[in-house]
Every structure is written in C-alpha cells, then in structure tokens.
Amino acid sequence: MINASLKQLSQALATKQISSVELTRLFLDRIARLNPMLNAFVTVDAEKSLNSARTADARIAAGTAGPLTGIPIAQKDIFCAEGWRTTCGSKMLANFVSPYDATVIRKMHGEAGMVSLGKTNMDEFAMGSSNETSFFGPVRNPWDTERVPGGSSGGSAAAVAARLAPAATGTDTGGSIRQPAALCNLTGLKPTYGVVSRYGMIAFASSLDQGGPMAASAEDCALLLNTMVGFDERDSTSLDRPVEDYARDLDKPLAGLRIGLPREFFGEGCDAGVMAAVRAAIAEYEKLGATAVEVSLPNSHLSVPAYYVIAPAEASSNLSRFDGVRYGYRAEDYDSLDDMYMKSRAQGFGAEVKRRILIGTYVLSHGYYDAYYLQAQRIRRLIADDFVEAFNSCDVIMGPTSPSTAFKLGEKAADPVQMYLSDIYTIAVNLAGLPGMSVPCGFAGGLPVGLQLIGNYFGEAQLLNVAHRYQLATDWHLRRPDGVE
C-alpha cells in the first residue's frame, strides 16, 4: 500500500481491501516515524485527518465516493485550510490558524473526499530553491539526507519521495513544483496559468503563482489535476473554460510527436550527468516514435534577470499586508504605529523574504520603474513570443528541469545569485504562463535527474500523455530511496 499508485489505492478502497481510516493511519505512522529525520511536515493533526477518513469511509459505504475519496494527501503549507495552522514557512504566520479553505483545499476535502495528512514544510513564502529559508528549518532529501530536496515545495517533495504520503500539492512561481520533483525523483506538474484557482493560496507573485500536483507518476498527477482545476469567481485571474478529463489521453501512442529541443537548454551550464540522463530520455522517446527537432528560445538567458524584477515587485506589494494588525506576527515592544510595522516586519520575515521585498520596493520606486519593471515586462513579452515561435515547429519542448542534481545543505545558502540560477530552465515557463512538468529520467552520482516537459497553453493532457508513455517504457519513477522503509 505504501508504494501503491492512486489508481491502486482507489481500487483497494472501493473493494474494501482497506478502509480510508486504515490507510490514513498507515501514513500517519510513517510520518511519526520518519518525519523527525526529514522535517517534511510542519503540522500534523491525526485526529483531524482520521475524522476526514471516517467521512470518506461513510461515503464509500454509501456508494457516493469519487475516484480519490479516502486517499490521503499532503498539503503544501501555502494553502489555507480551515482549522489548520497555515504558516507559509514563516514566523510571520507561525500561529495563524486559517479561518477558511483555499479553493483547492475545498475541492479536495469536499467534492473529492480526499484526506489531508498535514501541512508540508516550504521555503518562507515560497521564496527559495532549497527549502532552507523555512522558519521551521530545512527539509532533508530522502535520497541523501545531507542534501536539499529543492524548493520551494521541498516538504511536499520529500514527503512523497519517502512515501509519507501517496501524493502532495505544490505551487510553482519559478520552478517550485518542477525543481523539487526533479531533485526527489517525482513527477510534478505546473498547469497553465489560470487553470488552478489561487484563492486561499498565499500570494507570492500573483501573475506567476500556480498550484499543481506532485506524485509518483503522470497518471497520479492526471487524477489529482482533475480534482484541482476549475473556474473560480473568487480568483480574478481564474479562467472560465470547459472542464477536461486530464487522464483522457494518457495512453495515446507517441508516433509522430515532434519534440523541440531548445539549443539554449543544451549548451554550457548544465552538469554532464544531468545532460547524459536527459539525452538518454530523448533517445527513448525516439524509440517510442517521436522525432526531435532543434528549436531556439533566444531570450531565455534573460528569464532569471526579468524574473528577479517581476516576482519581487509583485511580492513587495503582496507582502505589504503583513503589518501586524489583522493577522500574523506583531512585535512585543514598539513606540508608535510606524515602529510597530517596522519591528513586526523586521522580526517576522526571514532574510530572503526581506531581500525580495527590498528589491521589489526599489524597482517599483519613482525613477527606477521604467528602467527595471517596465523593461522586465518587455523582456517577458520577448520570452513568451519565443515559445510561440518554437511551438510552430514542435508539439512539446524538452530539456533538463534543473542544471544539477540535489546540492548539499548550506552549499548555496550564502549566495543568493547561485541559488537563483538553479531555476534557470524553469522560470521562462512561468513568465510565459505555459504548463510544464518534471519527470524522473535517471540518476547521476546516485541522485535523481528530472526531464522537463513544456507544453503549449492548455496542453496539460498532452504533457501527461507524453510523460505517461515514457513511464510505461521506463521504471525511473518507480525507484525509491533507501533508508526510508
């Protein structure tokens, strides 16, 4: 059961091989045993989880269960869940118990009947690529506990990789689903911007943030995505479009598929071991009937600079709500209203969050707006146009998810720029608003390597198909780390 797919778990629940309460206990026991080593969860509430499991069992007994009813899932601690402490990895929200559900949570708990096992650790306010900026301490990678799991959805990634949960939610602003998925040997999907509601998902950079699934396989991701999507009038950028079944095309043959290989993703700057695994995966795709064509994303080298203007600008605005008045941390001592703001924010935010607020404040300030913010928005257009051009000659784009495998804890923590560059292949996708995935494609030095798949707008079903066919032909995604039995 620990390693079972969501489909297998669904079957086991439907045929009464196991109850949701039993299944939930199984994973709660693993969390109790292994979380002290990994620090993947920041909040667990067994009673709450078991209550949801009892409700799910009643639905199964009554014959009103959906395909995922009763299946446990880990929730990234960026999603507000009523009655659950929701911290976003920050001291600012260390005692915040959410009075409402995010739309994603409401859909999972309500219609889908899934059971939340707890809230997973993350980089503070999702700002980080290693999970080291969390107020609750770093998460350790189950593949090597001296190494980072990636970030910002590092807790979700470590939890699923160590099978403390069958699947998890994540969010991705510049690679925060795909990069940790790559570093922990998982399948993760960032949908097209606007497909998954952002309501109740604590905002970092609103024009880039998108929630999505992290799981062991593309098939699992498809089933989860089906529960997460849908128009939501509470999110002003939610897209009103027909409902799709993201699992509908999983088995479609790949004959005739045109894979675009951006020349900029296959040059210098990527570890040789990562590159070898990615090239082997593309060779496997050719065996499955696909053809590779070279494409170009000539402005992709500008994606990191543009992102580090746009994302901090939006963050500085979004995080101005944390003022110590309506919710969150308030300093103990202060002598005026202004002093209360200044001290609450100085004490409540960690170093990386403060850095990004300061960058954002600067690039939006009078006299610098045109040179930085407007220039970044123009470059964003160039980057998005590159993808439009590339998709004229291919169906999906492939390349590495991350330029390296999991790095050591502390290795990049002192140098923000080195940390930022670990998202060099993922950020352009968020700027353009496209769907992207990471799929396990081998190992380098004993550590997992992720293959990035980038689709055209609303191409999720095709991406999942492309990933699933590869997973039928390979077994990388089934490999599990030692030491977490």
Added chain:
Amino acid sequence: MSLTLEQVQRIAHLARIEISESEARTTQSHLNGIFQLIEQMQAVDTRGVEPMAHAQELSQRLRPDAVTEENRRAAFQAVAPETEAGLYLVPKVIE
C-alpha cells in the same frame, strides 16, 4: 549600478522593515550581487515591445453588485494580534 548604504536604508524604510547598520551592509552586498544579474536586461533593445503584465491577456471580470459573503467577523478577528469590541487595536496615531 551599485546601491549605496543610504539607498538600502531608504528602501528598507519605504518597505517598513527595520534594519540595523550591520544588516544594511550585508544586504547592500547581496542586493548589489542580485542587481548585477538584473543589469543584463539593460543591454536588450526593447523599443516597440509591448510590456507583458500577465500570462493571459484578461480584462477584469465584473460581477453583480450583490452581497455574497456572510459576516464572519468573530472568526476573522480570532487570528488578530489585538482586538476590542470588534475593532482592531493599534498604537495611538492621533493625540
């Protein structure tokens, strides 16, 4: 471009984040490293390129001007640092 210590302190004040002089110095060196990365943008000729604010070119939706939310003041104020009689308390602003 290079930020001075005074500029860092000024930005921190605009962002309402208290910063000590030694923190400001560390921050100054980090921010200058980051801006060095960002400066790559300045070499690009973007004349005539329409700025892109958003991945989907959407206009804001309008909804009927009707009450849709119920009053949950007690629940929302339960998470506030300090309230009294249904009001949020802050230090005195007007003498």
